[in-house]
Amino acid sequence: MLYGGCDVGSTTGKMVVIDGEGRIVASSIVEAEVVCEDTAMLALKTALEGKELNQDDIAYTVGTGYGRVNVPFARENISEISCHALGAFSANPQIRTLIDVGGQDVKAIRVNERGGVEDFVMNDKCAAGTGSFLETTCRRLKVPIDQLGPLSLESKNPVKLSSQCSVFAQSEVVSLIAEKKALVDILAGINASITKRLVSMMHRISLEPEVAVSGGVAKNIGLCHMLEEKLGLKLASVDADPQLLGALGAALYARRRAERKADG
Amino acid sequence: MERLAETEGVTLARNIETWEKRLALVREHAPGTSSENLCTAWRDYYTRIERARDEGKKLAWVSFFAPLELLHTLDIVPFNPEQHIIAYLARGEEHELFDLGVGAGFSKSCCSPHLAAVGAAKEGLLPRPDFLLSTSAPCDSNAVMFKTFQYLFHTPCHFIDNPYRYDDEAIRYLAAEIRDAVAFLEEHTGQRFDIDKFREILRISNSIHRYHCEINDLRKTSPTPLRGKWAFSLVSLKYMSDGTPATLRYFEALHRDIKERVEKGEGGVPEEKRRIMWNGVFPFFHMKLLDWIEDEFQAAVLAVLSYDDFFLAGNTEWDLRDPFLALARKMLFYSGICFLGPFSHETQMKGLIKMCREMDVDAQIYFAALGCREGCGYMRLFKDTLKREVGIPTLILDGDPGDSRVVSVEQMKLKITEFFRMLEGV
Numbered sequence: 001m002l003y004g005g006c007d008v009g010s011t012t013g014k015m016v017v018i019d020g021e022g023r024i025v026a027s028s029i030v031e032a033e034v035v036c037e038d039t040a041m042l043a044l045k046t047a048l049e050g051k052e053l054n055q056d057d058i059a060y061t062v063g064t065g066y067g068r069v070n071v072p073f074a075r076e077n078i079s080e081i082s083c084h085a086l087g088a089f090s091a092n093p094q095i096r097t098l099i100d101v102g103g104q105d106v107k108a109i110r111v112n113e114r115g116g117v118e119d120f121v122m123n124d125k126c127a128a129g130t131g132s133f134l135e136t137t138c139r140r141l142k143v144p145i146d147q148l149g150p151l152s153l154e155s156k157n158p159v160k161l162s163s164q165c166s167v168f169a170q171s172e173v174v175s176l177i178a179e180k181k182a183l184v185d186i187l188a189g190i191n192a193s194i195t196k197r198l199v200s201m202m203h204r205i206s207l208e209p210e211v212a213v214s215g216g217v218a219k220n221i222g223l224c225h226m227l228e229e230k231l232g233l234k235l236a237s238v239d240a241d242p243q244l245l246g247a248l249g250a251a252l253y254a255r256r257r258a259e260r261k262a263d264g
Numbered sequence: 265m266e267r268l269a270e271t272e273g274v275t276l277a278r279n280i281e282t283w284e285k286r287l288a289l290v291r292e293h294a295p296g297t298s299s300e301n302l303c304t305a306w307r308d309y310y311t312r313i314e315r316a317r318d319e320g321k322k323l324a325w326v327s328f329f330a331p332l333e334l335l336h337t338l339d340i341v342p343f344n345p346e347q348h349i350i351a352y353l354a355r356g357e358e359h360e361l362f363d364l365g366v367g368a369g370f371s372k373s374c375c376s377p378h379l380a381a382v383g384a385a386k387e388g389l390l391p392r393p394d395f396l397l398s399t400s401a402p403c404d405s406n407a408v409m410f411k412t413f414q415y416l417f418h419t420p421c422h423f424i425d426n427p428y429r430y431d432d433e434a435i436r437y438l439a440a441e442i443r444d445a446v447a448f449l450e451e452h453t454g455q456r457f458d459i460d461k462f463r464e465i466l467r468i469s470n471s472i473h474r475y476h477c478e479i480n481d482l483r484k485t486s487p488t489p490l491r492g493k494w495a496f497s498l499v500s501l502k503y504m505s506d507g508t509p510a511t512l513r514y515f516e517a518l519h520r521d522i523k524e525r526v527e528k529g530e531g532g533v534p535e536e537k538r539r540i541m542w543n544g545v546f547p548f549f550h551m552k553l554l555d556w557i558e559d560e561f562q563a564a565v566l567a568v569l570s571y572d573d574f575f576l577a578g579n580t581e582w583d584l585r586d587p588f589l590a591l592a593r594k595m596l597f598y599s600g601i602c603f604l605g606p607f608s609h610e611t612q613m614k615g616l617i618k619m620c621r622e623m624d625v626d627a628q629i630y631f632a633a634l635g636c637r638e639g640c641g642y643m644r645l646f647k648d649t650l651k652r653e654v655g656i657p658t659l660i661l662d663g664d665p666g667d668s669r670v671v672s673v674e675q676m677k678l679k680i681t682e683f684f685r686m687l688e689g690v
Binding site (some may be wrong): 081 | 660686689
């Protein structure tokens with residue numbers, strides 16, 4: 001029996017298919033389409049490609065992410081905070097604090113010893129600190145987003161960004177270029193600015209180790225390195241692609257739901 | 265002219281019309297209920313303000329917790345601009361007044377109802393005051409707003425200083441402040457203050473208070489008989505019209521209605537599964553959020569703001585031998601509503617912990633209002649203390665009381681949904 005989790009975010013769609021033991025048998029990460037339903041269908045199709053699986057093999061699917069109500073093949077939807085918590089917990093049961101940096105929001109989550117949510121905070125007043133902030137700033141600097149992390153690690157003298165606002169930060173970056181600041185130092189400054197926000201969010205929920213990062217930003221090694229420095233601890237590794245943790249959690253919830261239904 | 269048309273809803277005439285319509289509906293569908301008294305009281309409140317000038321009465325703009333009984337004694341008509349703006353925002357009509365407030369030079373980062381009130385005052389949308397009477401409670405932003413009104417209208421303004429603690433010395437100090445306010449009012453009305461009439465008005469306030477305490481006791485039952493929005497509306501009227509026979513009639517009728525509901529086991533939320541303490545002000549621009557919580561999660565919303573009598577609960581018979589001391593005692597307690605008041609954190613926490621236990625709440629939603637320094641400053645202390653002492657979790661819900669552009673309704677709903685999922689353990 002297979003179970004699916006589909007995480008439709010603002011910038012990407014993710015699909016995870018697991019077996020009855022919770023092992024990932026198929027997955028995908030696709031760029032978001034304009035319409036959420038299209039993103040979900042593309043994520044599903046991409047995950048199943050070359051796997052000799054089809055949609056009917058998946059007994060139960062849960063949708064998550066901001067587009068969770070628009071996943072056509074999902075039987076129900078569950079919020080991404082719950083899904084990220086369970087996904088991260090299943091990938092490393094020692095995790096107690098999780099920071100999920102999504103395209104349009106950031107969440108700090110305290111995870112309990114059963115993979116449930118103990119507490120959480122979300123940013124919701126602005127885009128500062130989100131994946132969108134990184135993307136737009138990198139675009140302004142003509143740096144591919146996947147190069148942000150490695151390049152920032154080359155910096156010896158990160159600049160200090162004073163603007164928290166994504167829009168004003170763009171102007172500040174332009175000024176820094178005009179001042180002939182080194183590109184790597186600007187990139188490190190961008191990571192440092194986000195790191196400070198993430199750390200303060202984690203402290204709001206009484207940070208407790210182990211700490212992990214989920215979402216696409218977890219692949220930014222420069223930011224992870226700074227987080228470790230600021231927190232004075234090593235980030236926990238997870239036994240899955242960190243960008244897939246939300247979809248994995250959704251798939252695990254799908255398995256629970258299906259089993260509960262089967263038990264009557 | 266176009267701007268005035270857009271903000272027409274803020275006028276008194278519109279309010280009177282709204283309450284008239286509601287009254288007609290209530291008379292048709294639920295005659296003889298407390299709702300009828302509520303509509304009548306509000307309609308009369310606005311009518312008194314609208315007619316004040318024609319009837320040769322002085323109009324005083326007042327802050328929350330101002331001693332209305334003094335004004336009633338001297339036949340002065342009180343008008344609370346902040347409440348008026350909140351009622352306007354609660355109808356979902358907004359934005360324009362904030363921009364007007366900014367245009368008047370008030371800071372955008374201040375409390376949004378204050379910002380909107382300044383905007384409406386500057387635009388001439390509110391009835392011009394003869395003088396202003398404010399207290400230093402509940403917050404500095406309120407004091408700044410009244411100073412701005414004074415600047416805009418070139419009107420006499422009197423401030424009553426609320427002390428920061430509750431003890432005999434503080435009560436005597438506040439009583440002296442109230443006497444100073446009487447001197448100010450006598451000077452600006454040319455009338456003598458009638459102490460016997462004052463005592464009679466305080467007797468009415470005491471009766472209202474007594475009913476309020478009994479209503480709050482009834483609200484402890486499960487299921488709680490009032491819906492969150494309804495509970496809020498009762499304090500709203502009291503703050504505007506304390507000491508009046510119309511308000512007393514409403515509280516009397518409401519007490520009767522609620523008692524009946526409790527006896528029948530009727531709850532505001534029919535299948536009450538949870539009881540949530542809402543701490544702080546509300547997103548007034550979308551009060552339906554409270555209904556949504558109650559309907560979506562079968563969670564009764566109990567609100568700190570509607571428990572303002574909690575601190576005074578043990579004192580239902582006021583000693584009116586010295587009415588100034590009695591009024592000082594009442595003002596100090598009322599302005600001590602949990603998080604806004606001038607009291608110390610320890611006093612507020614003690615009250616909140618007791619309330620949460622007696623109300624048997626499952627969780628707290630703490631509305632962290634942008635621009636509310638008093639409210640936001642304590643949020644971590646409230647959250648951690650309630651977790652430690654009562655064992656209940658808290659959702660810090662960022663938002664704004666008036667401006668929907670700060671945090672959208674959808675974002676708030678998302679957070680609240682996550683919170684309930686957390687409570688349910690999914």
